[in-house]
Each structure stands twice: as structure tokens, then as C-alpha cells.
């Protein structure tokens with residue numbers, strides 16, 4: 001009989017991942033639990049106003065919720081009922097004590113381990129879904145198995161989905177990674193988790209490793225992706241200084257099959273809840289093991305990213321006569337990337353704060369992230385939140401396009417020019433607008449890396 005699954009943590013990772021696992025495993029019951037009652041209520045809402053926006057997610061939830069997918073706050077009941085426990089709780093950067101600003105804050109993680117220990121009856125497979133420092137499974141194992149005869153087997157099954165494409169990434173993953181102890185119990189547990197994914201993922205794409213390799217692979221994968229973004233952004237500055245065009249440079253670099261075309265888009269710097277946190281975690285791990293040069297290398301990826309965001313305001317100052325005070329600037333897009341409402345570590349947040357320091361009147365517009373923007377910037381004076389792009393542009397001296405929402409190029413830019421104060425500037429930090437047409441309309445245009 002196929003074993004039932006519980007996932008602790010109903011966030012960006014737990015919700016979509018379990019919805020797809022439930023869809024593809026109709027004979028298994030999947031329960032997603034969380035301590036956050038509001039979040040669970042939203043997952044259960046009659047009108048499907050789910051707590052996160054992700055293209056295609058509502059359709060999957062509509063298909064399986066109430067059939068074999070359930071959302072609940074009853075952690076104890078769900079852990080008792082299920083044999084495979086995924087843990088997808090948040091693992092933010094620690095902001096206090098040793099390792100502050102770098103190490104992972106593992107308090108939610110450890111609390112979860114102790115709840116599993118308290119509620120479990122019988123043996124369980126515990127699967128790390130959250131991104132964790134290498135050797136966290138050893139701590140989990142120590143908490144779970146301290147008094148028993150190895151009732152719990154701890155595996156690492158990190159998730160590689162990206163926000164905005166979560167459902168597609170889950171349905172058609174490049175690979176699924178399952179790491180576990182290389183003893184009899186470990187290999188048996190790995191095989192059980194492989195079976196969950198093998199209902200839709202080709203076997204050759206399900207990679208198995210030892211547990212430490214799996215934990216480290218996740219951090220390394222995010223660090224490599226973040227490094228590519230910082231590398232192309234480092235080239236972008238040079239392009240601006242020399243007359244080269246970063247999009248042309250990226251196209252040609254990416255045509256080399258050894259390099260490949262993805263993650264070479266220059267922009268405002270990477271955001272999102274994970275790249276910065278995971279690279280900082282890698283830096284902390286390197287430092288902990290005395291690998292100081294490796295730590296500095298990875299730290300430079302973050303420094304470059306911070307610099308890229310600050311440079312946006314520097315360039316605005318230069319282009320707007322070295323004073324921004326009392327000018328109005330509209331930020332088009334606040335989400336850290338298109339197709340998500342997530343604003344964690346969004347470059348737009350940094351830019352909004354830096355502009356507020358310059359006494360700019362900032363108007364923020366975004367189709368999905370305005371509520372999060374309001375929450376993130378609460379307490380910051382002089383910010384307007386405007387769902388309508390044309391209203392946001394009214395009387396503005398500049399528009400800074402921060403998120404590459406696909407409808408922005410199709411806006412009526414003649415109308416926008418008409419309602420702005422002149423000279424009207426567009427700073428397209430995603431290089432997604434047609435600069436030639438904008439210039440013809442009368443805009444002054446700034447791009448990244450051009």
C-alpha cells in the first residue's frame with residue numbers, strides 16, 4: 001500500500017510541491033500542515049484565493065483539494081497518520097548571535113524536528129525539503145533517534161523549482177535529487193521517495209546521492225545561478241562605460257554550448273528569498289571550515305548584487321541633474337521577478353528605500369505585489385501604491401521599470417509620455433521595452449549594460 005505523506009510548512013515550497021505530488025499520486029493521501037492559521041484558511045478558501053500566486057497552481061489545487069490533498073493546522077494528527085514526513089519550513093538568514101547575517105536560522109527547523117519526535121508513532125521517513133546547511137540531517141537524526149532504535153530515516157530532497165514557473169518546473173523537472181544514508185535502511189527509504197516522483201518523472205532524471213552531497217548540491221546550485229547573474233551584471237557596467245551592448249554580449253557568450261544561454265540576463269540584480277540567503281549560508285560554511293578564500297569568492301557575488309541595485313539610483317541621479325528631491329519617480333513592478341507576487345529581497349525594495357532617502361515621491365505599481373509592497377515598506381514616508389500604471393505615471397519625472405511583467409511593453413507609452421513631467425525619463429532595468437520607439441515618442445531612455 002502506498003504510504004501517506006505529510007508536509008510541514010504550507011509556503012511557496014510546501015503548497016505547490018505537495019499539490020503536484022498529490023495530483024500525480026492519486027492513491028496517496030497528502031496533508032499539508034502549518035502553524036499559520038491564516039495561510040491554511042487561504043489554502044482551504046472556497047473561492048481559491050490561495051496565499052501565493054503561481055501560474056497554474058489554482059487549477060492543480062482545484063483538481064485535488066478535498067480528494068487526496070488536504071490543508072490543516074492539525075500537525076499532531078497529520079504526523080500520526082502519515083509515514084513520510086516532508087519538512088518545508090522557512091530557513092531564513094540568522095539575524096542574531098553567532099553567524100548573524102550569514103548562517104541559517106534553524107529554530108523553525110529544530111522545532112519541527114521536535115514536533116515530529118513528539119507526535120510520531122512508529123517509524124517514519126523524514127525528508128528535508130527546505131534548503132539547509134550541510135550536515136543538518138545529522139542534527140535532525142540526533143533529535144529524532146536519540147532514544148530509539150533508528151525509528152526515523154532522514155533524507156534530503158531539496159527543491160529546485162523557481163517561482164513564477166513552479167508548476168511547470170515541478171511537472172517537468174531537469175532533475176529530482178534524493179540523498180540519504182548509504183546503509184540498508186537509508187537505501188530503502190530513498191527507494192520509497194523515488195517511487196513518489198517516478199509516477200511522472202523519468203527514472204533517469206531522479207538522481208540519488210549521499211545525504212551530505214544532496215544538502216550541499218542545493219546550496220551550490222543556487223550559488224552557481226546567482227554567480228552567473230552577478231557575472232553578467234559586472235559585464236553590464238563595463239558595457240555602459242565602453243559602448244558595448246550587454247544583451248549582444250550575453251547572446252554570443254550563451255551560444256557557446258559549454259556556457260549556455262540561461263541566467264545571462266543583466267538586470268537590477270537578483271532578488272527572491274533564496275539566492276542571497278543560500279550564498280550567505282555557503283559563505284558561512286566556508287568560513288566555519290577555515291576556507292576563507294572560498295568564502296570571499298562567494299561573498300563577492302553578493303557584493304556585486306548590492307552594487308548593482310545601488311547603481312540604479314546613482315545613474316538616476318546623474319541623469320536627473322544630480323537632485324531627486326521632491327521629484328516623482330514611478331516604479332513599474334515591485335515583485336522580484338515577473339509572474340509572482342513575492343517581494344522577498346526584491347531589488348525594487350532597495351531602490352524604493354534609497355529613493356525615499358533622496359526625498360523622492362515614489363509611486364509603486366505592480367499587478368500582483370502591491371499588498372506585499374505596502375507591508376514591506378510600511379513606515380516609509382512618501383510612497384504611493386497605485387494599481388493603475390497610467391495613474392502611477394501621472395506627473396512623474398521618471399519611470400523605473402523594475403520587474404519584467406509581460407504586459408509592460410504593450411502599455412500605451414504615448415499616453416504615459418503625455419501624463420509625465422518633462423523631460424520624461426524611462427530607466428528600463430530589465431531591457432524589455434523598445435527603446436527606439438520610446439525615444440521617438442520623446443522619452444530619454446536608460447538601460448542596463450547599454
Ligand code: NAD
Pocket residue numbers: 008009010011012013014033034035036039075088089090091108109111112129130131132159160161162163273274
Ligand atoms: P515560506 O515562508 O513561504 O513557508 C514556510 C512555512 O513554514 C510558513 O508558512 C511557516 O508558517 C511554516 N512553519 C514554520 N515553522 C513551522 C512549524 N514549526 N510547524 C509548521 N509550520 C511551520 O517559505 P518557502 O519559500 O516555502 O521556503 C521554505 C524552504 O524551501 C526554505 O528553506 C527555502 O530555502 C526552500 N526553497 C524555497 C523555494 C521557493 O521558491 N520559495 C525554492 C526552493 C527551496
Ligand code: UGA
Pocket residue numbers: 131159160161162163164222225229262263264265266267268269270271272273274275336337
Ligand atoms: C531560484 C532558482 O532558480 C531555483 O532553482 C531555486 O529552487 C530557487 O531559487 C530557490 O531555492 O528558492 P527563484 O529565486 O524563484 O529561483 O527565481 P529565479 O528565476 O532563479 O530568479 C532569481 C532572481 O534572479 C530574480 O530576481 C531574477 O530576476 C534574477 N535573474 C535571473 C536575473 O537577473 N537574470 C537572469 O538571467 C536570471
